[in-house]
Amino acid sequence: MQVIELFKTAIQSLKANKKRSFLTIIGIMIGIAAVIAILGIGDGITQTMYDKFGNNAKQGQQTTEIAFYPDNLTSSTYGFTQTEVDNIKTQFGGEIKRVQIERETDNLSTQAQIGDTTKRTNVSLLKKPTNKISLISGKNFTKNNLTAGQASALMSDKVAKKQYGTAQNALGTTVTVNDVTYNIIGVYKAQGQYTGDGNQNPYGADILVPDSLYYHGESATQGNTLKLTLSQGVNASHISRKVAKYLKKNGPARNQGSYEYIDMEKALKQFSSEMSIITTFISFIAAISLFIAGIGVMNMMYISVSERTQEIGIRLAVGATPFNIMMQFLVEAVILTVTGGLLGFIGGAGLAHLLAPLLSNAIGGAGIHIHAHISMNAFLLAFGTSAAVGLIFGILPARQAANKNLIDILR
Amino acid sequence: MITLKNINKYYHQGNQRFHVLHDISIEIDRGELVAIIGESGSGKSTLINIIGFLDDDFEGTYFYQDHPIHDYTRKQFSGLRNQNVGFVFQNFKLLRESTVADNVALPLLYAGKSRKEIGARVSEVLNQVGLAGYEQQLPKNMSGGQQQRVSIARAISTHPKFLIADEPTGALDSETSQEIMNLFKSLNQNEGTTIIMVTHDPHVAEQCERVIKIIDGRVISDSKEGEKRAGN
Ligand SMILES: Nc1ncnc2c1ncn2[C@@H]1O[C@H](COP(=O)(O)OP(=O)(O)OP(=O)(O)O)[C@@H](O)[C@H]1O
Ligand SMILES: [Mg+2]
8 A cells, every 4th residue: 555545544534533633632732832832941041041141152252251349349449450451461362362341331430520529420321322211301312412422411310409409400511521521411310220130220320421432432441340252162261260360369459359250151051951950850741741642642542443443354355464554543643643743832832932021021130031942853852752652652552453353353 | 266175164262162164175266156055154154254365264275376375374365365356245344434436446555556546447347336426425325235336346446356245135135136146247257257155045046157055064065066976
């Protein structure tokens, strides 16, 4: 018998018993959907974490960061200066492609001359206009303000009231920061210095100025974060650790704070292995549900075999081999489970994409967007598992069908 | 064509052994139309199942053409059945939920033919049994006589060397029986198909050129042997 006929015959028989076929498919579908959804979300979380915190291995290079934590939070000492950068370049030149002090843009603590008084002020730098502040008077930054090199600034109402009495009065006054004098074009409502989840809030600063002017277009010469760029393939964590060790011994501010390399890769590896333990565990539970669905398939096939005894007898009498009969029932079982598997894959993928954003919300970080990640492997897994379930749980009923005694059937 | 020698058949029930066929020796030539008659329980169906390669569990020797059937296994039987025998049963044994065309096509499918090749042959045999145009009917909507014609069409679809019919008219009224009998006779005479049938009906038996009578698992008379003896 030709293979295509085998499939046609199987599909015909399944159609003849729609309700039962449907129920069997549902069973498999749920099992597979559960596995795919869990894997999709798990992979998605791991991927998101790597994207956000990994060594950003992209375009042939990776980057790491070494941070300086001053003991006294209000001190104005910086952990890194240009000298440090040069030292590290000579010390580790062979292994590190680029050493850069990260430009700090949020809540820089610096001297500012507001009106006629000079005092320590928090300044944040903006690259793009923002709608996260609420203006009390004047105008917000436009794109033009920020890119055209206009020396304009925004001031918080707290500072304005203290210095000029009202917000209105502050408009048109000047503030001088880092040798640049800015015109105040707007006053915004003061915000807390930290966001709800404990991160720095750039809009909590006293004054907002354009990023392009503050650094005079140059890279930072001092700061508390050092950015290392390394070639792809070298052990970034290892080298960064060595740099951190060097800084602990020789860093200019080693007595006023500590230099730390936070090995995100290491943490991420641990995280992803923990994730995979969890996914394995949940998948194990899903496997049990698949097993139960498999028993369902077996049950349905046994019923089918005993109901269709006459059919089996007729087929055998007109020349079907026992192998033909076995294949027919096996193909029926596999068609059922693979259909269930593919539907389950679609359902599971959909579910994962639906649940992932909810999960991001639950975690609460505005910066964290978890996208479900459905891989080709997940598809192969769904296909393979469902086919395997069909084969494993279909083989016994199929063999029973094939081994029926023809004489007994025809009597 | 068919040579049975000293065939013995036992049924086992628990540890009891029930001797059904006793030393049956029969020869059937190509083109014969044979009726096997005998009382109920005498072993007619058992015998015809052995002849039709449905039952491989017997003692004695059975040569079909040059095949030593007694040495063949269940697996080899399938191909042999498909290529050489057509079956007609008392209760038709059709797939009631499949169309007439699908039923008739069944042996051809197992012979490895594709559906394209099969279509023409199906129409041809349906025409031959007087059911032209019935392809898409369902057997459950047809009369007994029509269903038996479908099963005959199925039996002859692969051009088998011989037909086995176990009480083909047993479930039909006498008029329909005669129609079926006429069909068998025309197949036998025009196509040269060898036909071996079991029957209770004396009217049917008397239309066959050769009648073998079995009682209690023994051949007690064979009209052909009778002729031979008479000839000697
Ligand atoms: N599978 C079986 N197991 C046990 N005994 C059987 C089996 N098949 C037939 N028999 C017995 O063997 C004997 C012959 O049966 P068989 O069916 O060949 O008779 P038959 O001549 O065809 O009868 P009928 O005219 O009623 O169809 C009967 O006594 C029957 O009970
Ligand atoms: Mg009988």
